[in-house]
Amino acid sequence: MKKEQIVKAIIKTGVILYNKDLIYATNGNISVRNGKEIYITATGLCKADLKPDDILRVNTSGKVAKGAPSIELNMHLGIYKNRKDINAVILAHPFFTNLIGIQPGALNLSALPDMEKHLKDVDFIRSIKPGSAELAKAVTAAIKKTDIIVIHRYGAVTVGSDLPDARYKLERLEYLAKFLVFKQIIF
Amino acid sequence: MKKEQIVKAIIKTGVILYNKDLIYATNGNISVRNGKEIYITATGLCKADLKPDDILRVNTSGKVAKGAPSIELNMHLGIYKNRKDINAVILAHPFFTNLIGIQPGALNLSALPDMEKHLKDVDFIRSIKPGSAELAKAVTAAIKKTDIIVIHRYGAVTVGSDLPDARYKLERLEYLAKFLVFKQIIF
Amino acid sequence: MKKEQIVKAIIKTGVILYNKDLIYATNGNISVRNGKEIYITATGLCKADLKPDDILRVNTSGKVAKGAPSIELNMHLGIYKNRKDINAVILAHPFFTNLIGIQPGALNLSALPDMEKHLKDVDFIRSIKPGSAELAKAVTAAIKKTDIIVIHRYGAVTVGSDLPDARYKLERLEYLAKFLVFKQIIF
């Protein structure tokens, strides 16, 4: 893929995540791997508002060409290192996923059979300080066995073969979580 | 209708369904019949993002001119075969309809009198594997007697004389389902 | 006001009402009075999608220049006849207003003091067939004493000195109704 396409895809994804209430304020970060380069969102900005210069180029060792990348850069780098099949990573804050994540046992994939097919497994990790080496390490380890990780009282990481694929997993997860929350409310 | 108009109408409908949270990720499919041809969305794409080439032309025997159509193509073909009055089919995943669909008896059309007038009947079918011949068969049979079918823990099929007509039924159904869910919560 | 401005304002209001989930499908209708003429939305269309020709010109006796107006035309005409201070009418289907309208006593304006100031009074009328002379008569009578009427299990009529004024009342009403519904859920 050309740089321009990647930058455009990340900007567009930021707008979708924000409009769908999957991120808020400056939270959330998005990256795409293209060969030996990684493109990642800059830190401290609303992802609905990214300009091309806010998508930073980083090499696989974490050397940033220019600008201040997401505080979760090491998490993204670790994921790409451990998953050669993965070319896109999203950390988002899906509301109902966060809510159901309080009781991990409640995320019953079989409630909606189509989800079982598409999501396969969801891993849960405990609440760890955002941007910390400890969080990067925990996610990097967990990602070896799943494409979807819910971080307790924080958010969710989804990965994919491309950026839409990572976003689709996030959307499915949130739909399912909302379904389970409302099911719990009415029954 | 001209091909360009149909393609434009399907693309626009995809955007509306996505913005209104009636579909998510790559789920959902849309078709329109025009004489002896059927136009249907390609498989594996987010329907908020369709390009003209993602709307595939199929004849009534299911021969696709080019591309990989929705895995529910046979369901769409079966509906058109059994309903000469129908020129548009939508399979969507309306959230509250899915939720109320857990208890089919809860979908009380008379809760909102105007719905009774517009929706008439809603049929329910059990959970069947998406894209399977069995699901296509069940929907195709049920559609003979109704314009709206809720598939247990999956989604809803609505049909119409044209594409807006099918979408309006979906919107009414979801409004009613949401109304009944919240009524159940507060009373 | 010029015709072009009125038509533009009605089209824009239709889009807002739809995006804010205050109308759905083909439901809802909007009119504006300009001197001896009334501009009203055509029947059977989604109000997020109106073209200039879908805004019909009617005189105060109900004579339509061209096209098929909203089935609630007589309600709109009756309101303008009884309220010389009113130049805009909206019939919409605000979700939470409809829900709270099941128990009219629950719509407590004083729950949010600012609402009390802006909304003053809300009248409730029983469920009557949409488009019927009986509904037009009931609303026309009730509007003499209030700017906001909730029709049981159907929707709400708001009127204003201009179109934004009628829309603002609708938005306030819905915010309040949602507030009261959620308050009822959590307490």
Added chain:
Amino acid sequence: MKKEQIVKAIIKTGVILYNKDLIYATNGNISVRNGKEIYITATGLCKADLKPDDILRVNTSGKVAKGAPSIELNMHLGIYKNRKDINAVILAHPFFTNLIGIQPGALNLSALPDMEKHLKDVDFIRSIKPGSAELAKAVTAAIKKTDIIVIHRYGAVTVGSDLPDARYKLERLEYLAKFLVFKQIIF
């Protein structure tokens, strides 16, 4: 910053607040300080619809160059006087914040650790008449010790070093409040 940039930023923020349901009808007001001048939204308008002329220029003594500013002008002026570090003020009506604000003790910042880091403190003040000198005085006093004030049964004031900063605090607050409301519903 240039006047044009400030005006553009305020107009854009109005649209975001409205689309995110953080304001409604004509409610809510936004200001930005630029040196000795303050730019504030005009009164009585929907903030999703502002034109450049609806952003009024005021000096620090409250002298308005032209137009009728927000009825909360004195609140904004008082905040800027007491907080030299603050250059933007938003008064909004976040739904779930308003709801949780009924029981101030329920707004538990530690429910989502990342919120604790970003929001620090939230102050609550009792219901006071909008636009009154008394409300301006209470907010002006409270703002000395916090960036976020919830006004009982009315709304929330957030301040920031710039306009996005004030908006981000509002978005975080509302996300947290919604989280706590739904947590209360399901547990």
